[in-house]
Amino acid sequence: MVIVFVLLALFAAGGLYSALAVRRYTVRSEKLSAPARLAVVSDLHAQRYGSGMRPLIRAIEAEKPDLVIFTGDLFSNFDHDAPVEELLRGLGGRWPCYYVTGNHECWSGDEGFLRKMAMLEENGVKKLSGALETVTAGGARFNVGGVDDPDAKRVCCAMGGYDGFAAQLDRVREGAENGLFTVFVAHRPEMIGEYAAKGFDLILCGHAHGGQWRIPGLLNGVFAPGQGLFPRYAGGLYERGGSTMIVSRGLLQCARGLPRFYNRPELVIVDIAPEKKEREKGTP
Ligand SMILES: [Fe+2]
Incomplete structure (x- = not known):
């Protein structure tokens, strides 16, 4: 009986351990001629990570990324932006930074939304609103x-020329017709079908928070917004057609006061690299 209790206590303690994790993926493509490293910051929801956000900034620094990509819900929809400002001051200008909105930025009202977007701009973060850029990073040339x-x-007035999700998606696809490896960034993973139909090579998303509660090897998430119970795209790497989607489990530690379970907040590192060429037959 005591052994059962101890085992249950250890299982619970392991599940509630919530130190920042670094999760790594490698995606290879013949379209790439050199490797590059992307740091993916998702669903921070203005969570504080220590004084000056230094633990998170140091974790990103240690990975020596070529680019930092924010996949939405960097802010919360409340007026609580100081941790984000500290993070952006620590990152902006040091690395090229790209950002897409999540639902929480869009729930901030016109005034709050504009204030958050101004903060991004002041810190040199580029907002991708149906835009595509060709970047050279780490010796690689690819699209973001x-x-x-x-x-x-909901904030179309504040955004000015917002022409809708479908139009933005089409503009990115048109930009990607230059044939380069394309990294596509969007907040919601459950729309994978729409993204993959456009033929993007790598899709980066967040939003699902890892389904908040997991049992590794048994259950990859209990609930995610937009997907409901037992979400298919709670976190990890998924293939659809010729596209690879990576879903970050995000950085918010507790949602609505509920702790995560076997679902540590994570900084995602994606190495994109040239496809390894198979040796020709007979080559020693
Ligand atoms: Fe979200």
């Missing part, structure tokens, strides 16, 4: 494009 969260329609 992205779309606003579909809830951007």
Whole structure:
């Protein structure tokens, strides 16, 4: 009986351990001629990570990324932006930074939304609203494009020329016709079908928070917004057609006061690299 109790206590303690994790993926493509490293910051929800956000900034620094990509819900929809400002001051200007909105930025009202977007701009973070850029980083040349969260329609007045999710998606696809490896950034993973139909090579998303509660090897998430119970895209790497989607489990530690379970907040590192060429037959 005592042994059962001890084992249950150890299982619970392991599940509630919530130190920042670094999760790594490698995606290879013949379209790439050199490797590059992307640091993916997702669903921070203005969570504080120590004084000056230094533990998170140091974790990113240690990975020596070529680019930092924010996949939405960097802010909360409340007026609580100081941790984000500290993070952006620590990152902006040191690395090229790209951002797409999540639903929470779009739920901030016009005034709050504009204040958050101004903070991004002041710190040199580029907002991808149906835009695509060709970047050279780490010796690699590739595209980075992205779309606003579909809830951007709630702040369309503040956004000015918002022409809708579908139009943004089409603009990114048109930009990607240059044939380079394309990194596509959007907040919601459950729309994988729409992204993959456009033929993007790598899709980066967040939003699902890892389904908040997991049992590794048995259950990859209990609930995610937009997907409901036992979400298919709670976190990890997924293939659809010729596209690879990586879903970050995000950085917010507790949602609505509920702790995560076997679901540590994570900084995602994605190495993109040239496809390894198979040796020709007979080559020693
Ligand atoms: Fe979200």
